[in-house]
Amino acid sequence: MAQAPDIQAKRLSKAQLEANFANLHAPLNAHEAFVESDRCYFCFDPPCMKACPTSIDIPLFIREIQTGHPKSAAKTIFDQNILGGMCARVCPTETLCEEACVREHAEGKPVKIGLLQRYATDAAMADEHPYGRGKFSGKKVAVVGAGPAGLACAHRLAMHGHDITMFEAQKKAGGLNEFGIAAYKTVDDFAQREVDFVLAIGGITIEHDKALGKGLTLEQLEKDYDAVFLGVGYAGVNELGLKHENSKGVEDAVYKIAALRQSKDLSKLKVGRRVVVIGGGMTAIDIALQSKLLGAEEVSILYRRGREHMRASAYEQELALSHGVAICEWVMPKKLITKDGHAIGLKIEGTVMKGKKLVGTGKTYELAADVVFKAIGQTFVDMTAGALALEDGRIKVDEGKRTSRPKIWAGGDCVAGNKALTVAAVDDGRRAAESINTFLRGSHHG
Amino acid sequence: MADLRTDFVGIKSPNPFWLASAPPTDKEYNVVRAFKAGWGGVVWKTLGEDGPPVVNVNGPRYGAIHGADRRLLGFNNIELITDRPLEVNLQEIKKVKREWKDRAMVVSLMVPCEEESWKKILRRVEETECDGVELNFGCPHGMSERGMGSAVGQVPEYIEMVVRWCKQYTRMPVIVKLTPNITDVRKPARAARAGGADAVSLINTINSITHVDLDSFAPMPTIDGKGSHGGYCGPAVKPIALSMVSEIARDSETLGFPISAIGGITTWRDAAEFISMSAGNVQVCTAAMTYGFRIVDEMKSGLSRWMDEKGYATIEDFRGRAVPHVTDWQYLNLNYIAKAKINQDLCIKCGRCYAACEDTSHQAIMMEKDGKRHFEVMDDECVACNLCVEVCPVQDCITMVQQTSGVDARTGREINPEPANWTQHPNNPMSLKAAE
Numbered sequence: 109m110a111q112a113p114d115i116q117a118k119r120l121s122k123a124q125l126e127a128n129f130a131n132l133h134a135p136l137n138a139h140e141a142f143v144e145s146d147r148c149y150f151c152f153d154p155p156c157m158k159a160c161p162t163s164i165d166i167p168l169f170i171r172e173i174q175t176g177h178p179k180s181a182a183k184t185i186f187d188q189n190i191l192g193g194m195c196a197r198v199c200p201t202e203t204l205c206e207e208a209c210v211r212e213h214a215e216g217k218p219v220k221i222g223l224l225q226r227y228a229t230d231a232a233m234a235d236e237h238p239y240g241r242g243k244f245s246g247k248k249v250a251v252v253g254a255g256p257a258g259l260a261c262a263h264r265l266a267m268h269g270h271d272i273t274m275f276e277a278q279k280k281a282g283g284l285n286e287f288g289i290a291a292y293k294t295v296d297d298f299a300q301r302e303v304d305f306v307l308a309i310g311g312i313t314i315e316h317d318k319a320l321g322k323g324l325t326l327e328q329l330e331k332d333y334d335a336v337f338l339g340v341g342y343a344g345v346n347e348l349g350l351k352h353e354n355s356k357g358v359e360d361a362v363y364k365i366a367a368l369r370q371s372k373d374l375s376k377l378k379v380g381r382r383v384v385v386i387g388g389g390m391t392a393i394d395i396a397l398q399s400k401l402l403g404a405e406e407v408s409i410l411y412r413r414g415r416e417h418m419r420a421s422a423y424e425q426e427l428a429l430s431h432g433v434a435i436c437e438w439v440m441p442k443k444l445i446t447k448d449g450h451a452i453g454l455k456i457e458g459t460v461m462k463g464k465k466l467v468g469t470g471k472t473y474e475l476a477a478d479v480v481f482k483a484i485g486q487t488f489v490d491m492t493a494g495a496l497a498l499e500d501g502r503i504k505v506d507e508g509k510r511t512s513r514p515k516i517w518a519g520g521d522c523v524a525g526n527k528a529l530t531v532a533a534v535d536d537g538r539r540a541a542e543s544i545n546t547f548l549r550g551s552h553h554g
Numbered sequence: 555m556a557d558l559r560t561d562f563v564g565i566k567s568p569n570p571f572w573l574a575s576a577p578p579t580d581k582e583y584n585v586v587r588a589f590k591a592g593w594g595g596v597v598w599k600t601l602g603e604d605g606p607p608v609v610n611v612n613g614p615r616y617g618a619i620h621g622a623d624r625r626l627l628g629f630n631n632i633e634l635i636t637d638r639p640l641e642v643n644l645q646e647i648k649k650v651k652r653e654w655k656d657r658a659m660v661v662s663l664m665v666p667c668e669e670e671s672w673k674k675i676l677r678r679v680e681e682t683e684c685d686g687v688e689l690n691f692g693c694p695h696g697m698s699e700r701g702m703g704s705a706v707g708q709v710p711e712y713i714e715m716v717v718r719w720c721k722q723y724t725r726m727p728v729i730v731k732l733t734p735n736i737t738d739v740r741k742p743a744r745a746a747r748a749g750g751a752d753a754v755s756l757i758n759t760i761n762s763i764t765h766v767d768l769d770s771f772a773p774m775p776t777i778d779g780k781g782s783h784g785g786y787c788g789p790a791v792k793p794i795a796l797s798m799v800s801e802i803a804r805d806s807e808t809l810g811f812p813i814s815a816i817g818g819i820t821t822w823r824d825a826a827e828f829i830s831m832s833a834g835n836v837q838v839c840t841a842a843m844t845y846g847f848r849i850v851d852e853m854k855s856g857l858s859r860w861m862d863e864k865g866y867a868t869i870e871d872f873r874g875r876a877v878p879h880v881t882d883w884q885y886l887n888l889n890y891i892a893k894a895k896i897n898q899d900l901c902i903k904c905g906r907c908y909a910a911c912e913d914t915s916h917q918a919i920m921m922e923k924d925g926k927r928h929f930e931v932m933d934d935e936c937v938a939c940n941l942c943v944e945v946c947p948v949q950d951c952i953t954m955v956q957q958t959s960g961v962d963a964r965t966g967r968e969i970n971p972e973p974a975n976w977t978q979h980p981n982n983p984m985s986l987k988a989a990e
Contacts, residue, residue, distance in 0.1 A: 146622040149947050152905030153921065214902040214948065 113357055113450050113478040114381040119403025125374045128401035132292045132427075133223065141227040145174035147219045151210055156221060159208035161527065162189040162535045166205060170224055182232030185225055186239070188538070190263045191256055193233055193302050194285050195531045196226035197293050200390070202423040204531070233301070237308035242269030244311075247548045250275065250333040252324065254314055255283020256530045257339030257520030259306050260537030261544075266311040268545040273333070274312060277319035283341060284521075285530060287366040290394040292401070320491035330515050335544045338503065338511070338518040339537060342486035348386065352444045357451035361385065361395035361483035368398055380478030382406045384454060386441055387483030388418035393425065395481050396433045408434040408475065410441060412459050412466060442472055444480070453477050488522050499524035508543025509536050517544055556861035557868045558854060560594070562834040563727040563752040563812050565685040567594035567658035570825060570869055571853050574816050574837035575599050575662035575688060575731070578847075580636055582646035589650075591847035592854065595658025597755075597837060600635035600690045601643055603665045603675065608637045614775035617764035617784065628790035629840045630764045632775065632782060634696045635664055640678070648682040660729065664690040664702050667712060669719050676724040686727035689716065689751075691742070692758020694735050694785050704758065707733035710745035717749030729814060732756040732798075734791075739798040740805045753812035754802065755837060757795045759785025788840035792818030796831060800880045803832040820849075822856025829869060830876040887973040891962045892938040892954045894918075894931045900951035903927050907942035907952060915941050933963040 120128070136144060148170040156166045164185050172181035185192035199205075201222040209218035232238060247270045251258045254276035262272045280286050285299040307314075318324055320340065329336045345360045347353060357380070371377050379402040385392050388411040400407045411418055414437045415425060425435060436456075443455035453476040458469035488502045497504045497512035502524040505511055509519045519536025521528050526536060558569040572595040573579050573588055580599040588596060602608055610633055617630040636643060651659040661684050665671040679687060690697075691707030698705040706712045713730060720728045730746040732739060734757040746754050761783045765774040773781025795817020802808050815833035819825055820841040828836050841849055866872045896907070896919075908929055911919040918935035919942065922928055931942070931952075943952045959969050976982050 143623055149904045149906060151903075152909035153927075154905075155903070155927070210902040210904040 113452060115357070115378050115478050117378045118375050119379060119381075120375075122375050125402070129292050129295070129374060131295050135230060136220070136223050136227045141173055141178070141224060144220050144224055145170045147211060148174070149210060155208035155210060156205040156219075159204045160188075161204070161529065161531045162192075162195070162538070164188045164192070164225075166221055169228060170219065170221070173224060173228055178228045178231040179235060179238075181224075181228035183238050185229060186232070189531065189534050190260055190306055190538075191285070191302060191530065191534045192225055193229040193305070194256070194289075194294065194299065195534065196222050196229055197298065198285075198289050199529070199531050200421050200424070203421045233305050237305065239263075239267055239309050241266050241310045244271065245269040245548060247271070247334040248273065248332075249335045249337065249544060249548075250329045251337045251339065252320060252329070253277075253283065253339035253341060253520070253522075254281035254303070255339050255341055255520060255533065256285055257341075257533040257537040257540075258283070258337065259303065260534040261337045261339065261517075261519065261541045262312045262537075263306050263309055264538050264541030265544060266309045268541070268548075270311070270334075270545070270548065272312045274314040275318040275324055276314055276316050277322060279316055281314055281316075283339070287369055288362060288391075289369070289530075290365065290398055291368050292398075326492050326495050326513070326516065330513070334515070334548055336516045337537070337540055337544065338516065338522060339520045339533070340491070340518075341488075341521045343489035343491070344487040345482065346485045346487060348441060348444075348482055348484065350441060350444050352446045352451070355444060355446045355449055355451045357478060358444065358480045358482065361387070361391050361481040362486060364481065365391065365394055365398070368402075374402065377402060379404050382476055382478050383408070383481065384475060384477040384479070385409045385481045385483055387411070387481075387485070388413070388420060389483065389485065390420050390424060392418075392481075392483035393420045393428050393433075395483055397428050397431055399479075399481075400428075400431050400433055406434075407432070408436055410436050410439050410454075410456065410475075412438070412440045413461075414438060440468065442468070445474065451477060451480050454480060486521075502526070507539075508546075509540035510543055510547075556858045556866060558594075558858060558861075560835050560869050562658070562814060563686065563729070565595070565658045565660065565727060566656075567835065568656055569594035569850075569854055570829065570835035570857075571850050572596060572658060572660075572814070572835055572837045573842060574839040575690065576839040576843070577633065578839060578842050581638065581643075582650055585646075585650050586654075588842075588847050589654045589657050592850050593657070593847065594835070595660065595685075597660040597662050597688050598643070598647055598684075600662040600664045600693070601640055601675065601679070602635050603671055604640045604678075607639055608634045610634055610637050611777050613777040617762075617775045618788070619764055619790065626788060626840070626844050628762075628764065628786055629788035629843070630762045630775075630784040630786050631759070632695050632784040635662075635690070635693070640675075644678060644682055647679075647684055651683055651685075658686075659684045660686045660688050662688045662690050662731070664693065664697060667701060667706060667716060672716060672719045673723045676720060676726075680724055680726060684726070686729060686752070687720070687724065688729040688731050688755060689720065690731050690758075691716075692731045692733040692756075694733060694759055694761050695783060704733035704735055707731075707742055707758070708736050710741045713742050713745040714749035717746055717751045721750040727752040729753045729755050731758055731816075733758045734760050734794060734798060739801055740808065743802045743805070743811065744807045747808055747811050753814060753834070754808075755814035755816055756802070757791065757798055757817045759787045760791060760794065762786030787818065788844075789818045789820050792820075792824060796827060799828060799831045799833060800877065803874065803877045804880055822853045822860065825853060825857055826860060826872070827876070829873050831880075832874040832877050834869075834873070884976040886975055888976065888979060889970040889972060889974045891957045891969055893933045893936045893957060893963075894938060894940070894942050894952055895955045896929055896931055896942075896952050897950070898928075898930075900948050901929060902948055902951075903929065904947060905929060906945045906947065910941050910945045915939060935964060937964065 150167045154167050169181040169184040205221045206218035212218035251262045251274045254274045281303045282299040383399040383404045385396045438459050442457040445453040458471045503518045505523045509517045517540040519540045520533035560570045575597040579596045615633045619628040621627045693703035697703040730751045763773045813833045815828035816837040819836050825836045908919045908921045946952045
């Protein structure tokens with residue numbers, strides 16, 4: 109354990125890196141889309157549609173592909189989910205629509221709904237924007253946060269004829285679509301292309317480097333706008349609560365994932381030879397797998413319960429395992445081992461369920477590591493100074509995503525009950541926009 | 555091991571699978587490939603009169619409709635009879651027959667409706683030592699405009715007349731190929747028999763336009779912006795052919811008249827069905843044109859295995875077994891009660907049965923039970939129409955179960971074990987009441 113940490117760039121050739129970070133799944137070509145769309149049974153009261161957080165009419169859009177109109181299919185998708193392009197790439201379909209597909213039940217081979225959605229949305233996004241902006245209502249709405257929730261909300265509001273100003277803390281719009289999603293899931297700068305696609309409806313302007321507590325206050329927004337939507341996501345990262353957590357070599361997975369996404373030259377990114385990831389969600393899988401793809405030799409995910417309890421789907425787990433990532437279940441980090449202010453390993457303890465409680469077994473071992481990633485969840489940081497009612501630590505909203513303040517709506521990761529998926533954020537944004545529109549139209553006439 | 559040999563009007567072949575008169579039998583090369591692949595016989599593509607050869611279009615000749623995964627379901631053509639010189643065809647027929655003595659070699663013919671024309675061609679065909687001739691009275695496109703093909707087949711008197719000439723000028727068996735583009739297929743079949751024909755073969759193709767090109771608004775296949783109807787065949791026409799074969803098989807005037815069945819035969823099962831409907835053999839075209847000659851392997855082995863399993867040693871052992879089961883609607887037993895039953899272990903919960911029944915039929919299927927997605931037939935509404943069975947994507951998931959006792963939940967009537975049909979039904983004004 110006394111070895112110096114081995115962290116360096118260029119573990120792999122440029123060609124190898126390029127291949128590793130190419131599309132995880134190649135898009136369907138026209139023939140494949142035709143064959144696949146033929147498999148849909150056009151179910152009654154379709155289970156796939158019920159499983160979709162944005163309730164896309166999946167059998168209808170597949171039938172539209174099958175009958176030769178992928179752009180109509182895209183319209184069916186966009187009507188419910190304007191970020192249908194990204195969702196086609198990042199949705200955990202294996203736990204949503206494709207898990208519900210009756211052909212999964214029948215043959216263990218669901219219709220490839222995600223890839224068909226990608227086929228349709230790709231066809232449409234090469235074309236002109238499919239929606240027109242509604243006649244100007246005279247109303248102005250502020251949307252804070254240009255992530256999936258904010259973009260979906262802004263687009264729907266623009267359809268209804270309102271003027272929208274978006275405020276974004278980062279230099280780029282897109283939120284986690286731009287900064288939080290594994291690079292191999294969204295190649296060719298898709299997140300930015302999708303932002304451009306959404307904004308093409310018109311009536312939406314974005315002001316960057318602005319956020320609550322960074323030039324914006326709720327009170328001022330309420331004064332300046334007819335309604336406000338907050339799609340501010342998670343700002344915080346959970347801590348392990350171990351000593352030496354600030355040592356070099358201990359990193360937050362989300363920041364590394366963002367760095368990977370923003371990197372223009374992957375061969376310049378440093379990666380450890382031995383990487384340990386702590387956590388059991390998609391973020392843990394994403395950072396573990398991407399470390400491996402960058403050339404890390406040994407990558408282990410440590411999870412305190414069994415694989416069946418991980419938030420990452422079985423499919424995602426398989427993906428990591430098939431790339432040579434080890435998943436160690438029923439273990440927890442006990443102590444960070446450091447040398448000269450740098451992490452060089454972990455002391456790990458086995459875990460077991462005692463009744464309903466997870467406890468250590470007392471059996472420990474040491475695991476050498478050059479880098480330790482924390483991927484144990486993110487948290488909502490309340491920048492409204494208690495102005496909004498919270499529920500389970502996130503903003504409390506009603507069915508229409510309205511907060512405790514009548515002119516303020518919220519959606520996405522920052523609201524209570526949200527499933528922390530892109531698709532769930534989009535659904536919040538759309539619902540909020542409809543509620544805001546009803547409110548604005550009502551007050552307009554009243 | 556079942557014996558697949560057949561003797562059809564004296565023409566022997568090692569199995570009942572013949573290639574129908576069509577592009578696959580237009581020349582020596584194809585026919586030899588077919589025989590090598592194991593086909594029992596061929597009907598050589600229709601020969602016409604000696605003289606300037608027939609001219610075909612130089613654009614597309616075929617159209618089709620497709621099912622899932624572009625499975626070819628229906629096929630259409632506007633090709634004419636052979637466009638090769640008569641002499642070349644005759645020489646090849648003679649050569650191939652000599653080299654393949656155990657296979658059936660029948661030659662299809664189509665010449666103008668004149669005695670001299672038939673006399674002339676029959677003499678030349680006989681010299682090839684082929685096993686028989688088939689009169690093409692069925693082709694519905696091109697040749698029919700010139701008074702041949704289906705133009706003859708649609709007039710029973712012409713059929714009888716031409717068949718008489720043929721029987722007069724040749725000792726070879728004469729098979730008459732019938733067109734389905736008529737109202738009652740029994741009439742031309744009776745005419746063929748009256749004229750002395752040895753057998754009929756059916757069906758030839760059905761008038762069809764498969765598509766309209768929505769850019770040019772021309773029927774497809776399109777030749778320079780125009781299209782004309784073609785002849786339809788392939789799996790889609792099998793039910794029509796099977797029905798027509800059954801009509802001839804059970805008509806008192808054509809009872810026992812040999813039939814060579816044609817129409818969408820694609821698998822051993824199709825062949826077994828046609829033979830059970832009294833066909834002495836079957837002719838195949840579209841399946842071969844779709845998949846190549848090798849499909850005959852599956853046809854032979856499949857038929858053979860099925861016969862072994864059923865204990866049929868020869869084709870004759872089951873030939874015609876379906877005929878007595880074909881009747882008129884009025885004789886169907888109205889006291890027979892069945893209900894659809896959904897096998898819950900096989901059900902994949904797609905709900906297609908529900909949509910079909912609820913939207914278009916009898917509202918006899920429930921879609922929820924104890925708050926869960928669940929599809930089940932309600933006997934008190936089910937008329938046993940079979941729609942749910944046919945739209946279910948899982949084979950044998952929904953079946954029709956006969957109710958043999960108790961009360962029919964839909965009508966409240968006791969099941970009557972005695973059969974009774976429409977001719978005896980009180981609602982039938984024509985029903986005969988016994989004199990009291």
